[in-house]
Amino acid sequence: MPEFAVFRTISFRLAAAYAVLFVVSVAAIMGAAYAFATSEIRGISEREILHDMAAFRSAYREGGGRELSLAVRERSEGAPGDSFYLLLDENGAFLSGNIPAELWREGWFEGRMGDAVVRQSQDLMDAAAMNTDGEVRLFSHGERLGNFRLLTGRNSHVLHETQEIMLGCLLLGCLAITIVALCGGYLITRGPVRRVNAIAGLTHQVVSGRLAVRLPITANGDEIDRLSADINAMLARIEALMESLRQVSTDIAHDLRTPIARLRQRLDLLSRRPPEDRAEFTSGIEGAIEEADTIIETFNALLRIAQVEGGARRARFRTLDLAEVAERVCDIYRDVAQDAGHRLEAEIEDQVFIEGDADLLTQLLVNLVENAINHVPEPSLIVMSLRRAEGEALLCVGDNGPGVPEAERERIFRRLYRLDRSRSTPGTGLGLAMVAAIAELHGASVTASDNAPGLALQVAFPLSVTR
Template sequence: MFRSTSLRLAALYTAAFALSVVALGAITLLTTRSALSEQFDARIQSESGALTQEFYSEGLEGVVQAVRERDRTPGALDYGLVGPGAKPLAGRLAVSGARPGWSTVRSGQRDGEIEPIRVLTVALPGGYRLMVGDDEARIEALDGAVLRGFAWAFAGVVILGVAGGFALSRDVHRRLAAISGTAEAIIDGDLSRRVPVRGSQDDLDRLAETINRMLDRITGLMESLRQVSNDIAHDLRTPLTRLRQRLEAGLAREGERGEAIEGALGDLDTILDTFAALLRIAQIEGGARRAAFRATDLAQLAGTVVDAFAPSAEDARQTLRLEGEPDVVIDGDPELLTQMLVNLVENALRHAGEGAAIRVGVARGVSAPVLWVTDDGPGVPAVEREKLFDRFYRLEHSRSAPGSGLGLALVAAVARLHGAEVRLHDARPGLEARVTFPAS
């Protein structure tokens, strides 16, 4: 934890705040001292001016009396009056030897201590000099109080910064340790582990939610890979077994060799189609076909597919018609979109049953283009609908019917490539496959 980034950042911010307190204290001290010195000087000048005026109005005796009275007053300033030849006449400062103008002298105070005094000495007519001063220890005492206050503030900032930084670092360390522990558990093979989320929606919570979504996706892909491996082994075992049996029969019976070879070629075509579909899905999911995107009219594309499958629908005593709006244009790969719609129509023709009505529709939708294929056949149970987009998944679990179970998986791959969402809904009766494209 002591090597953690959060603790180092907290220490850095604490040092920055501590330096700020020092700088603020220095500025406050200088400003306060300057303001207090100006107040002291103004008070001394005011008192000196009042006594000078009294000298002119009351004469020497009046000033002497005033100085002596003020000198006896507790908390008053310090005074002094000297005559010609520096003869002391009144006040404690009379023996200080202060020079004319502003000066600092050291003189005994009422409590017997020697303190520095700031003195203003004014010359009066007749060789007299008037001195008025104030104790500079008051300024020094205020300086000490300011320094002590900022020293406590500095100590408080440092203590709170260190404590807060340690607490913050400890909390972040625990949460990062939980993420690290989850990653270690997954590395060890426990794909069910997830990063704990507090629900505070802070940065680490959002990171944990993103990691959990990524782990869910990885888990789904691993499960899909396992299922695909099992289904490939199951689906290819049957045609390969038939292929071997036909070849053996052809070797044993010369007259049936042509029929055996023809059946073997059909089985090989089924196997090749399966691998071709898998390769196509892998290419689509890899985004390799995105360079072929261009403006594509869904309505025109749907009309072409409906026209192509109309004879097949008539042969199966089914109806196939186009509905919806014209000129619905999206950005996409026309070839892949055609393959997606072909798979949806073939799926409907194959499973809707004899006499079914199949509708292919295109519309601009409320906020995004929509493509759908609807039939009035037996439909699909709700619990099975999402599974139909998995590779090799079939409703017919015996897997004896023709097909590889990759048609709707390819539909889902094409939809993801185009940023679209494909869903299966209950058409009451029948099934509706609806593809919603992103808004232009």
């Protein structure tokens, strides 16, 4: 992914959205501060102007026009550099004050005074000289008192300058925040983008058939690490399934070739057998049917394993007592084992509760017991044990037969895999593969170990948390 593509990522868009939200929030806060400060400064000027107007009204009421003119003259002569006064007669002629008569406006007024007007008043020129830009802005209130026109005002240049400064700070602050947020979003996004690119590159390798690749996991433990771990687990699962598929295809080609060849041979002999030899003809037909049943049984077993591995039976899980299932299987197969010349014993703890499918667990136990009965020479002792240990239910079926070489103990759980000495015994080589599939569906682990002598097959189930 090129660098400019970072700007199209969800992470950068999210960072940009947060930047916009932050800028809007800051603008709203600074805008509120601007409005509050403007209102407060203007309010101070308004209160001063209204206070002066109240004093002039009082003077007019007490002494008429003479007292009013005297009050305006005194205020004008002692006024600070930002206070302005004007008194006109009824014809608009100048009576007293410190600003030109042409500035009279009735009511509230605010505006910038031109240079020609400023030069007509020494107080206005002094006020202009106090400002760096030489500007004077008049904020005034004029009203009529009898036959007189009275105006009181202040230089609002400070208010205007404050507004400009706050607006400039607002714009510069928003611009700076936007730049910092976008640059920060870009820098922060680059790391996750590189890791996402690694995931995308790995998926391309997987599509090309390289299932052994894995994503690196950092020590951060963040969501990308968790995603990488899940992807690695998924790839490991896919790799195992593909390996299982290849193994099944190979085993089917080897193990089913013999019964299919025997079936064809029987049918070929029957096609050449004279019709009058009915006894041999019937025997041949029965043998062909038996070979066909073996092939059908093998494929049905493969389908059952595929269904179990697909997880469709998980919906039937419930809390059950594995001890009851084990006792029932032992009761059924005790006589079967005796007829085969073996002895089946049970060492089962009471009330071992797990989450599972009773039918599948019964199938698992049956397969373990039948595996021992069919592949252990008589007479042998077969022991089924069940106990609780460290949060697990440990189910074990052990015998005192010849056992399985250590190098082949992991292979016996593969589909259609059979030891050389077991190829003469009945079976499809799918019993322990079914055990492994059912155990995996239940979140259990199955292992084969030395029983000294013999073989011990152990399945460790997680105990139910509801009991």
